[in-house]
Amino acid sequence: MYLSKLTTCAAAMLISTALVAQTQVKEDFVPSSKNQPGQEYPMVNSQGYARFRVIAPEADSVKVTLGLGGQGGTRLEKQPDGSWIGTTSGPMDEGFHYYHLIVDGATFNDPGTINYYGSRRWESGIEIPATDQDFYALKNVPHGNVQQVLFHSPSTGTERRAFVYTPAGYGKTDKRYPVLYLQHGWGEDETAWSNQGHANLIMDNLIAEGKIDPFIIVMTYGMTNDVRMGGARRFDAKDFETVLVDELVPFIDANFNTIADRDHRAMAGLSMGGMETKLITMRRPEVFGYYGLMSGGTYSPDDLKGSGVKKVFVSCGAKENPDGVNASVKALKEAGYDATSYVSPGTAHEFLTWRRSLKEMAPLLFKK
Amino acid sequence: MYLSKLTTCAAAMLISTALVAQTQVKEDFVPSSKNQPGQEYPMVNSQGYARFRVIAPEADSVKVTLGLGGQGGTRLEKQPDGSWIGTTSGPMDEGFHYYHLIVDGATFNDPGTINYYGSRRWESGIEIPATDQDFYALKNVPHGNVQQVLFHSPSTGTERRAFVYTPAGYGKTDKRYPVLYLQHGWGEDETAWSNQGHANLIMDNLIAEGKIDPFIIVMTYGMTNDVRMGGARRFDAKDFETVLVDELVPFIDANFNTIADRDHRAMAGLSMGGMETKLITMRRPEVFGYYGLMSGGTYSPDDLKGSGVKKVFVSCGAKENPDGVNASVKALKEAGYDATSYVSPGTAHEFLTWRRSLKEMAPLLFKK
Numbered sequence: 041m042y043l044s045k046l047t048t049c050a051a052a053m054l055i056s057t058a059l060v061a062q063t064q065v066k067e068d069f070v071p072s073s074k075n076q077p078g079q080e081y082p083m084v085n086s087q088g089y090a091r092f093r094v095i096a097p098e099a100d101s102v103k104v105t106l107g108l109g110g111q112g113g114t115r116l117e118k119q120p121d122g123s124w125i126g127t128t129s130g131p132m133d134e135g136f137h138y139y140h141l142i143v144d145g146a147t148f149n150d151p152g153t154i155n156y157y158g159s160r161r162w163e164s165g166i167e168i169p170a171t172d173q174d175f176y177a178l179k180n181v182p183h184g185n186v187q188q189v190l191f192h193s194p195s196t197g198t199e200r201r202a203f204v205y206t207p208a209g210y211g212k213t214d215k216r217y218p219v220l221y222l223q224h225g226w227g228e229d230e231t232a233w234s235n236q237g238h239a240n241l242i243m244d245n246l247i248a249e250g251k252i253d254p255f256i257i258v259m260t261y262g263m264t265n266d267v268r269m270g271g272a273r274r275f276d277a278k279d280f281e282t283v284l285v286d287e288l289v290p291f292i293d294a295n296f297n298t299i300a301d302r303d304h305r306a307m308a309g310l311s312m313g314g315m316e317t318k319l320i321t322m323r324r325p326e327v328f329g330y331y332g333l334m335s336g337g338t339y340s341p342d343d344l345k346g347s348g349v350k351k352v353f354v355s356c357g358a359k360e361n362p363d364g365v366n367a368s369v370k371a372l373k374e375a376g377y378d379a380t381s382y383v384s385p386g387t388a389h390e391f392l393t394w395r396r397s398l399k400e401m402a403p404l405l406f407k408k
Numbered sequence: 409m410y411l412s413k414l415t416t417c418a419a420a421m422l423i424s425t426a427l428v429a430q431t432q433v434k435e436d437f438v439p440s441s442k443n444q445p446g447q448e449y450p451m452v453n454s455q456g457y458a459r460f461r462v463i464a465p466e467a468d469s470v471k472v473t474l475g476l477g478g479q480g481g482t483r484l485e486k487q488p489d490g491s492w493i494g495t496t497s498g499p500m501d502e503g504f505h506y507y508h509l510i511v512d513g514a515t516f517n518d519p520g521t522i523n524y525y526g527s528r529r530w531e532s533g534i535e536i537p538a539t540d541q542d543f544y545a546l547k548n549v550p551h552g553n554v555q556q557v558l559f560h561s562p563s564t565g566t567e568r569r570a571f572v573y574t575p576a577g578y579g580k581t582d583k584r585y586p587v588l589y590l591q592h593g594w595g596e597d598e599t600a601w602s603n604q605g606h607a608n609l610i611m612d613n614l615i616a617e618g619k620i621d622p623f624i625i626v627m628t629y630g631m632t633n634d635v636r637m638g639g640a641r642r643f644d645a646k647d648f649e650t651v652l653v654d655e656l657v658p659f660i661d662a663n664f665n666t667i668a669d670r671d672h673r674a675m676a677g678l679s680m681g682g683m684e685t686k687l688i689t690m691r692r693p694e695v696f697g698y699y700g701l702m703s704g705g706t707y708s709p710d711d712l713k714g715s716g717v718k719k720v721f722v723s724c725g726a727k728e729n730p731d732g733v734n735a736s737v738k739a740l741k742e743a744g745y746d747a748t749s750y751v752s753p754g755t756a757h758e759f760l761t762w763r764r765s766l767k768e769m770a771p772l773l774f775k776k
Contacts, residue, residue, distance in 0.1 A: 076529055077528065078528065096513065096514035097512075098469075098513040098514070099513075100466065101466075143511065143512075143516070144464065144466035144511075145467075146462070146464035146465070146511065148516035149516070149517055151517070155530060161444055161519065162444060162522065183557065183558035183567070185555040185556060186555065186556040188556075188602075188608075190612075211579050
C-alpha cells in the first residue's frame with residue numbers, strides 16, 4: 041500500500057515534470073510589482089514564470105536564488121550586450137518571494153527590485169501575481185494610515201519602533217477601537233506586515249467592503265530574544281513578552297483610541313511570530329482574548345485550559361502542514377473552544393499564505 | 409589677479425593633499441549607524457575616514473563610489489580570505505552620503521548597509537558622525553509619529569503616498585497645528601526626509617528642548633513631473649502643484665488637526681524641492697505664508713512682490729553657493745522682506761546641510 045502510493049506519486053511527478061517541460065512559456069512578461077521605479081526586470085508572466093536580467097559585463101557567473109524547489113535557483117546566461125538573462129525553469133508559487141543574486145560567488149541584491157527585510161537582511165523581492173490579488177490591491181477606497189511610533193523600553197534601554205495601522209476615519213471622532221498585535225517571522229522585522237504583507241491594504245479593502253468592523257493593528261520588532269534558527273527549541277520569548285505586554289501595550293493604550301481590555305485585544309503572528317503568540321498568550325491570557333497562529337504551530341486543548349480565549353485561528357499554506365492545522369482545530373472544537381482553521385491553496389511558508397490568513401482571520405476577531 | 413588667485417588655490421590644494429597623506433589614520437573604526445542590523449562594515453573612524461569590506465571571492469575588481477572629490481571613489485583590495493577591503497584616502501565630509509559598489513563593472517549595493525532612495529534608485533548609505541549629531545539623535549524624549557497616508561489623486565489617476573509627522577501628543581486633545589510641506593530632492597522620494605533627514609527626530613528634539621512650538625510636517629513625492637537632470641530648465645512643477653496644492657493640502661486639512669490657512673502653512677524643499685517651492689509659492693502665494701529654499705535656489709525681491717510672504721529662509725552648504733544665498737537674503741531684507749540665510753559649515757549638497765537647515769528654519773516658522 042505504502043509502496044504503491046509512492047509509485048503513484050512518482051508517476052504523477054514524472055507526468056508533472058513532463059508537462060512543465062512541454063509547456064510553452066508565454067511571452068507576456070511584465071515588470072514585477074515589487075520593482076524599483078522605472079525598472080523593467082525582474083519580470084513575471086501570466087503562468088508564474090519569473091525572468092531576471094542583471095547587467096554584469098565582466099562577471100563569470102550570475103545566479104538567482106529563486107527557482108523550482110531543489111534546483112538551487114536559476115542560472116542566468118550571458119548575453120552579447122554584457123547582461124545576464126534567465127527564466128525560472130517552471131512557474132513559481134503565487135505571491136511574494138525573497139531572493140538575492142550570487143555574482144561570482146558574492147551575495148548582492150538585484151538592483152531591479154525594492155528591498156524587503158527577511159533572513160536578517162534586506163533582500164530582493166518579487167511578486168508572482170495571484171489569482172486573488174484583488175484583496176490586497178491598492179484601490180480608490182478610504183485608506184487607513186500606517187504610523188511609525190517610537191516608544192521607550194526600560195527593559196531593553198532602547199527607544200523602539202512599532203508601526204500602527206489606524207483605519208480610515210480614526211481620530212475624527214472619539215470612537216475607540218479593538219487592537220490586533222501582529223508579529224512578523226524569523227529574520228523579518230516590524231516593516232514586514234506592511235511592506236510584504238500589505239496588511240494595511242487588506243484592512244482598507246475589508247473595511248470598504250463592509251466585511252469587518254475597523255480595528256487597529258500594531259506591529260513591532262519581535263526578534264528581541266535574537267533567536268537563531270538552531271536556537272528555536274530554547275526560544276521562550278520572555279524578553280519580547282516584557283517589551284510587548286508590559287511596555288508596548290500600555291503605550292498604545294495611552295496614546296491611541298483603543299478599547300483597553302482583553303476582549304478587544306488580539307495577538308497573532310506568522311512563523312516565529314506564531315510561536316511568540318502561543319508562548320505569550322499561554323502565559324498572559326488576561327491580556328489577549330483572541331489568538332492567531334499563521335504557519336506558526338498549533339494549540340492543544342490543554343494549552344488553552346483556563347485561558348478564557350474567545351477565538352482561536354490557526355492557518356498555514358497547503359504546502360506546509362495542513363493536516364496538523366486541521367487536526368489541532370478539530371481537537372480544540374471537540375474540547376469546546378471556538379476555533380477556525382484555514383489552509384491557503386497552493387502556497388508554502390511565504391507571504392501570500394499570511395496575507396490570506398489575515399484576510400480570513402480579520403472577520404473573526406472581536407465578535408464576542 | 410585671477411591667475412594669482414588660481415595659483416594660491418593650487419598651492420593650498422598641494423599643501424592640503426600633503427597634510428592628508430601625512431595624517432595617521434586612527435584605528436578607532438566603528439560600524440556606520442546606517443548599517444543593516446549586525447553588519448560590521450562599512451565602518452567609520454573619528455577622523456571621518458570610511459572603511460569598506462565586501463565579500464566577493466571570485467571578483468576581479470571592487471570599487472566604492474565614495475571617496476575624496478575627483479578621485480572617482482575608493483578601490484578595494486583583495487584579501488587572502490576572499491574579501492575586499494579599502495579605506496577612503498582622506499576624511500569624508502560629516503553627515504550622510506549615498507554610494508554603491510562597482511563589482512567587475514556591475515552596479516550593486518553594499519550588502520552591509522540599509523538602502524536609501526536617491527538618484528532614482530535605492531542606494532547604499534553611510535553616516536560620517538558629525539560634531540553636532542546630537543540634534544538628530546534618537547533620545548528618550550516624547551516622540552512624534554510618522555504616518556504613511558494614502559490619498560486619491562484625480563489629476564494623476566493614482567492613490568498617492570505621503571508621510572505626515574505629527575508631534576507627540578497630537579490627537580490627544582482638539583489642539584490644531586500649523587503645517588510645513590517639506591520636499592525632497594531630485595531622484596529621492598517621500599521617504600528621504602525621514603530616513604536620510606531624520607526630520608522626525610529633529611522635530612522631537614527641538615520640541616523637547618522647548619525651542620519650537622510643535623507643528624505638522626507633510627512629505628510627499630515631488631517627481632510628479634518626472635524631470636530628468638537635463639530637463640530641469642523646462643521644469644515648471646505644474647503637475648506637482650496640482651497634486652500638492654489642489655489634492656494633498658485639502659486632504660491633509662480634512663484629515664488632520666491643522667490650522668487651515670496661509671499664515672499657518674509653510675512650504676520648503678531641498679535642491680529640486682527648493683525649485684518646486686519657489687515655483688509653487690510664487691504662483692500660489694495665497695496657500696503658503698512661509699517659504700524655505702535649501703540648496704535649491706534663491707528668491708529676488710521681484711519674485712516675492714505682492715506675495716504677502718511672512719518669512720523667507722534660504723540656505724545651502726558652505727561648499728555650495730553661500731555667496732549667492734547671502735546676497736539673496738541681503739537683497740530681500742533691503743527690500744523690506746523678513747528673510748534669514750543659513751550656511752551649513754563644511755558641508756556640500758548633502759543631507760547634513762538639509763538636516764541643519766531644518767533645525768535652523770523650524771524655530772522661524774509660524775511666528776507671525
